[in-house]
Amino acid sequence: MKPTLPRRNPAPVARAWPRAPRRKPALITAGILTLLVSAAVLAWTHCAPEKDPGMQNAEVILQRVCRGEGKWVLSAEEVAILTRHRWRPDGRGTHLTLGSRVGEGSPSRLVLPFAKLCHHLHTCLRRRSLRVLFDLQLFGRHPDTRAALIDGSLHCVRLDPAVYILARRQQPALTPIAQELSAGQPEVRGAIIVRHPSSIATLADLKGHSFAFGAEQSALGSFLPKAALAAAGLRAHDFRLLTRAASDDVLNAVRTGVWDAGVVQWDDLQLLLKAGVPLRVLTELRGPSLLWVAAEGVDPSIVAVLRDTFLELRDPAVLNGLDHRLTGFTRPLAELDALAQAIQQAQSFDPP
Numbered sequence: 001m002k003p004t005l006p007r008r009n010p011a012p013v014a015r016a017w018p019r020a021p022r023r024k025p026a027l028i029t030a031g032i033l034t035l036l037v038s039a040a041v042l043a044w045t046h047c048a049p050e051k052d053p054g055m056q057n058a059e060v061i062l063q064r065v066c067r068g069e070g071k072w073v074l075s076a077e078e079v080a081i082l083t084r085h086r087w088r089p090d091g092r093g094t095h096l097t098l099g100s101r102v103g104e105g106s107p108s109r110l111v112l113p114f115a116k117l118c119h120h121l122h123t124c125l126r127r128r129s130l131r132v133l134f135d136l137q138l139f140g141r142h143p144d145t146r147a148a149l150i151d152g153s154l155h156c157v158r159l160d161p162a163v164y165i166l167a168r169r170q171q172p173a174l175t176p177i178a179q180e181l182s183a184g185q186p187e188v189r190g191a192i193i194v195r196h197p198s199s200i201a202t203l204a205d206l207k208g209h210s211f212a213f214g215a216e217q218s219a220l221g222s223f224l225p226k227a228a229l230a231a232a233g234l235r236a237h238d239f240r241l242l243t244r245a246a247s248d249d250v251l252n253a254v255r256t257g258v259w260d261a262g263v264v265q266w267d268d269l270q271l272l273l274k275a276g277v278p279l280r281v282l283t284e285l286r287g288p289s290l291l292w293v294a295a296e297g298v299d300p301s302i303v304a305v306l307r308d309t310f311l312e313l314r315d316p317a318v319l320n321g322l323d324h325r326l327t328g329f330t331r332p333l334a335e336l337d338a339l340a341q342a343i344q345q346a347q348s349f350d351p352p
Contacts, residue, residue, distance in 0.1 A: 069140075070139065070140040070141065070144065071137065071138070071139055071140070071144065072110075072111055072136075072137070072138045072139075073135075073136070073137050073138075074111065074115065074135065074136040074137075075135055076095065076118070076122075076133035076134055076135050079115045079118045079119060079134060079135070079136055080119065082111070082112060082115040083115050083116055083118075083119040085119055093131035093132060093133045094130075094131065094132045094133070094299070094302070095132075095133050095134075095135060096132055096133070096134055096135070096155040096156055096298070096302070097134070097135040097136070097137055097153060097154050097155050097156075098114065098117070098118055098121070098134050098135070098136055098137075098154070098155070098156045098157070099136075099137045099138065099139070099145060099148060099149065099153070099154035099156070099157045099158070100114060100138055100139070100145065100157065100158035101138070101139050101140070101141065101142050101144075101145045101158070101159075101160070101163075101215075102114075102138045102139070102140065103215075103246065104246050110138060111136070111138060112321065113318070113321025113322050114136055114138060114322070115136060116317065116318050116321060117318055117321075117322065118134035118136055119134075120309075120313070120315065120318050121134060121306065121309055122134055124305075124309040124312075125302070125305055125306070125309065128305050130301070130302060130305055132302060134156075137153065137154060141215075141216060142160055142162075142163045142215060142216055142217040142218055143216060143217055145157065145159065145163065146159075146163050146166060146167050146217070149167055149171070149174075149293075149295060150167060150170050150171055152295070152297075154295060155294065155295045155297075155298050156177070156292065156293075156294055156295070156298070156306065157292070157293050157294075157295065158290055158291070158292055158293075159290065159291050159292075159293050160215075160217070160218045160219055160290060160291075161219050161287065161288040161289075161290070161291055161336060161339055162217060162218060162219035162222070162223050162287075162339060162343060163217055163218070164176075164291050164293055164336075165336060165339060165340050165343060166217065166343070167293075171295070171296055173296035174293050174294070174295065174296065175293065175294040175298070175303055176291055176292070176293055176294075176332035177291075177292040177293060177294050177303060177306055177307045177310060177332075178291075178292045178307055178310035178311060178329040178330065178331065178332065179288070179289055179290070179291050179292070179329065179330050179331070179332045179333060180289045180290045180291075180292075180323070180326055180328075180329060181289065181326070181327050181328045181329060181330055182289045182323070182325045182326065182327070183267075183325050183327060184327050184328075185289070186288060186289050186330055186333050187286055187287065187288055187289055188219075188220055188265070188266075188286075188287055188288070188289050188290075189220075189265070189266035189267075189284065189285065189286050190214075190220045190221070190224070190225075190247075190263055190264060190265050190266055190284075190285040190286075190287075191263070191264055191266060191269055191281045191282075191283065191284050191285060192225055192228065192261060192262070192263055192281070192282045192283050192285070193250075193251075193254055193261065193262065193264055193269060193279050193280065193281055193282065194254065194260060194261045194279070194280055194282060195254060195255065195257065195260075195278060195279060195280070196278040196279055196280040197278075198260075198280065200260065200261065200282070202232070202282065203228060203229060203232035203234065203282055203283060204232045204233060204234065206229070206232075206234060206238075206239070206260070206261055206282075207234060207238045207239070208238070208239070208240055209239060209240055209260035209261060210239065210240050210241035210242075210243070210259045210260045210261070211229075211239050211241070211242055211243075211259065211260065211261050211262060212242075212243050212244065212245050212249075212250045212253060212254075212259050212261070212262030212263065213225060213226075213242070213243070213244050213262070213263055214244065214245070214246070214247065214250070214263045214264075215244070216244060219287040219288070219339055219342075220263070220265070220285055220287050221244075221263055222346070223339070223342050223343045223346045224285045224286075224287055224339075224342055224346075225263045225285060226345075226346035226349040226350070227342040227343075227345040227346045227349070228283055228285065229349055230345055230346060230348045230349040231345065234349070235348070235349055235350075235351060236349055236350050236351075241259075243259070245262070247263075247264045247265040247268045248268060250262035250263060250264050251264050251268060251269065251272060251279070254279065255272070255277055255278075255279060261282070263285070266284075267325060269281070287339060288335075288336065288339060291332060292306075292310060292329070294306065307331075310329040311328075311329050311330070311331070313328065313329060314328060
């Protein structure tokens, strides 16, 4: 009988890999975050646009603008900065100055809409292979805008139609580009108002009372109401007090009895009438809406493209900034002969 040998365990088929030492989860998370941040920084370094030399801060520009009184001037470079677009200087480009009279309000709030318009015009002309850079000049008074147009400081100007008629007498070569549509119409409306009830029933009854006009040399705020008062037999010396103010201020002053009568915009008046404010219309005023005009010497090819650009403009971000009633533009349609006659008649209201 053979002796029984002790059994041996068979050799393992595969040997287990040595177990890796355990790492703390916090260390793993920190490492992943470090890699992600490094990759983001590297990508930003390669992809981020370089800042142009001499790039100014938009807030600094607005602070400078706010220090101006009655006139605000911006270069094409500053317009690009305010609209958050990159400045690309090009010596081959044509520089034009866009100008307008602006109403009352914060200069920064007034400047930004026109800066957006300058950028829009620049972009549209560039698509037509016209390299035009727009500087910007804004004025607080119509006479100052007219004077800048006559002396050659402005090339593309937004004008009250009465200011256009006066300027055309000194510079006949002015070219109307487009006319604004106010609520879809190439006209603006206003009214001469009094409180209700009031002993003033007609324009002639205003003799001996106080009266507030609108903007100086404007059609709706100055010439048309003066012509209406002159037609009623009144002259400046017939009034106890004459002054000028914005439409909102006139409404408030007449409503509270500070002034006896005044000129207001029709839309502003309708808002108060619908709210039940006791006001009464003595006479309604109608006149052509604002015009955009090219000065003498502007390249006719640029004028033609500017006209097309205005007629095609539908962007509410640009339109509403200029005027909440502005809905677009049309070719100059308004017949200005009636307004020219009103300007002539208004001169008799202010005898020398």
